[in-house]
Amino acid sequence: MQPLISVILPVYNASKFLAEAIDSILAQDFQNFELLIINDGSTDDSQLIINGYSDKRIRVFEKSNGGLIDTLAFGIERSDSLWIARMDADDVALPKRFEIQFQSIADDVAVIGTQASLINEDGVEYGRTKFALNHKDIVVQLENLSSSIIHPSVLINKKMLEKAGGYDPKMHIAEDFDLWLRISKIGKIINIDQPLLKLRKHGSNISATKLDIATDNCLISLAYHYKINSLVIMPEEFYHTVSKKIAMWSKSYKKNVIEWERGKNEIGNNGSFGKIIYLTMHPNLIVNYARIFLSKKKLLDKIKYT
Template sequence: MKAPSISIVMPVYNSSRYLSESIDSILSQTFSDFELIIIDDGSTDGSREIITTNYKDSRIRLIKNEHNFIQSLNIGMTQSKGKYIARMDADDIMLPERLQMQYHFMEENPDIDISGTWMQVFGDMDGIWKNTTASDEIEVQAILHSPLYHPTVILKRSIITQFPLVNDTNQVYNEEYIYAEDYQLWTELMKRGYRLTNLPHVLLRYRKSEGQISRQKQTEMQNTTLRIQTEYLEYIMDKIAKLDEDYYNMLDHSITLCNKGKVHFIDLQKIVYIIASRVIPGSSVHQ
């Protein structure tokens, strides 16, 4: 059987309230050459029954896993067969042309390894969320925050084979960075030389609600985010020093002041961000 062009990976955990709306938006895509891998992450609210009872589409593959969100993601990634992998969350909504536009973009831009999009936020919050689209600016933007919106992402499947196997599952997402595992993955991939970008189009409706993990686990997510930013800042500072050694003393002094508590970490981030925007080729200051 011919492998699909795209594998959509969607973990599901107690998502019965919005699950049908999410699946319907996938099955209504203008692009049809895909498989939908749904990983039941130990749901107890009837989510699994909604899938098995209401959906008979042969493109859907349902996998059961014990409750472990990171490993459910990794299982879905490992089990994918497509040339590309698209991420999706069980309470979000794909706009009809999402897969079509992302597939053609990736095919026409083989130098790009991972691509996100802009998205419309709805529910507890309304608005259009945008990230920068230039790869070099994304590398700098990641100093301050995650440069891609996770449920909008499509990436080359060949990337996941670069991660170690544990129990026959590629460890693409790292359990040590739970609640910000995507941010850590983007920074790790940039360190390895992969190129990231964003399409300047709204292709997903992202639901903000009180029940989301990121709202319930704010403190842990903030601590993990700080760890990611600290590690990535070290990488960027080293890169700056190699590109222009004149900045070495300035960066070294800034780190010393931060360690002594005379400069806040967020101020150190801003200093490095401004310097990186001027030194790293192709980037520019982009607040």
């Protein structure tokens, strides 16, 4: 019987949290899925952990290291379902994730995301997301350069994903932001107002280590969204031409954002009282937030009319 959901789980040197991620998928109340675990050239014990599982729903692949987008494309091409579920090797899916997401499937829906509990490296919860729920508000947030949908939480319509051209290999960071803008032109993007994923934040997250590249790629995607308004992947020439302009425009904004994210992560690792102490000792964090707000507004105005 054809599975209703194909879960794509890319793995690269993820041995520390991998078993917990796999276990959380296998423990789903919704059972009609296949789990494609793709080892993208790991050099740690990831493959040994993967080999320890024997479940008819699991399909294991090993490939040379090609990065996340290459691994996602590899998995999507080999998936047997009409709906693709994303999962990262350091996160934890709650048992009712697929069951609740599947209830929201409709002909005009392209992407179904969820809220998430934020956990630190030790699995301790320190916050929850509160993203927009409906398509219009999600797109407005994207256009405001704001997080609005959690990539490893999503269920994606495979036909719409393929019609939009899939992930752009040029967007080796912030590949999801670019896809959401393109796929939003042919289908709705929605979020379920429940935390159905534990999203792990730690120092090795790509979003933390390469925030400057991610920011530039988001801005390039926005420029393409406004100027071309197409669901087709942007041409190479457009990417390189616009990236030169954005690199000059975004320096101060990115500096402020990186400082803000660093401060947020430090706050997240403290208890409630610790957060108050941190803010008292670091009032510059509030000033930094104001700088981000003002510099982003100027930057987005430039992007809109590039």
